[in-house]
Amino acid sequence: MNSKKLQESIAEDANLSLEKVDKLMETMVDVMLGQLKDGTSVSFQGFGAFEVRRKAQRLSVNPLTKKRTIIPPKQVLVFRTGNTYKDKIKDLPRNNE
Amino acid sequence: MNSKKLQESIAEDANLSLEKVDKLMETMVDVMLGQLKDGTSVSFQGFGAFEVRRKAQRLSVNPLTKKRTIIPPKQVLVFRTGNTYKDKIKDLPRNNE
Numbered sequence: 001m002n003s004k005k006l007q008e009s010i011a012e013d014a015n016l017s018l019e020k021v022d023k024l025m026e027t028m029v030d031v032m033l034g035q036l037k038d039g040t041s042v043s044f045q046g047f048g049a050f051e052v053r054r055k056a057q058r059l060s061v062n063p064l065t066k067k068r069t070i071i072p073p074k075q076v077l078v079f080r081t082g083n084t085y086k087d088k089i090k091d092l093p094r095n096n097e
Numbered sequence: 098m099n100s101k102k103l104q105e106s107i108a109e110d111a112n113l114s115l116e117k118v119d120k121l122m123e124t125m126v127d128v129m130l131g132q133l134k135d136g137t138s139v140s141f142q143g144f145g146a147f148e149v150r151r152k153a154q155r156l157s158v159n160p161l162t163k164k165r166t167i168i169p170p171k172q173v174l175v176f177r178t179g180n181t182y183k184d185k186i187k188d189l190p191r192n193n194e
Binding site: 001002004006008009010014015016020021023024026027028029030031032033035036037040041042043044045046047048050052074075076077078079081085086089090092 | 100137141143174175187
């Protein structure tokens with residue numbers, strides 16, 4: 001499901017205009033990114049939390065050529081599923097089976 | 098930043114009522130979970146995508162006691178950061194430094 005379909009579903013279910021949903025989701029992503037940039041994690045109740053983690057510089061070795069490359073330090077976005085949701089999804093049968 | 102603070106920030110930035118933001122975010126999580134349950138991944142433009150992955154049953158060995166335990170198969174929620182955003186965040190200095 002892409003962004004557009006997600007927005008259409010939300011607009012329909014929440015009985016709000018597509019413009020409002022679009023504006024709101026855009027604002028949501030902006031606010032989240034602003035927080036994450038500052039190193040603040042962002043939680044969604046019952047769903048999980050986003051946080052930015054630093055990865056240290058590391059040495060990568062190509063197993064075929066044995067060539068060594070330095071991977072510079074970087075920051076990555078990680079999502080940690082909340083425990084409530086983790087338990088909910090764990091044993092879930094798929095509807096498409 | 099918890100859910101409540103996130104909602105307040107969004108309401109302020111998007112100039113919408115807190116009730117609307119609350120309803121919309123709740124609907125958003127519901128729609129996403131509904132899709133994920135069916136094994137459909139959900140993308141957020143420019144941010145990333147959520148998907149449910151199956152983990153096969155595995156044998157876990159406690160390294161101290163050598164006790165073996167079977168971990169039953171389960172489903173987990175994973176978030177994959179989009180490439181646009183991955184590049185954006187990679188070299189970002191933190192504001193709090």
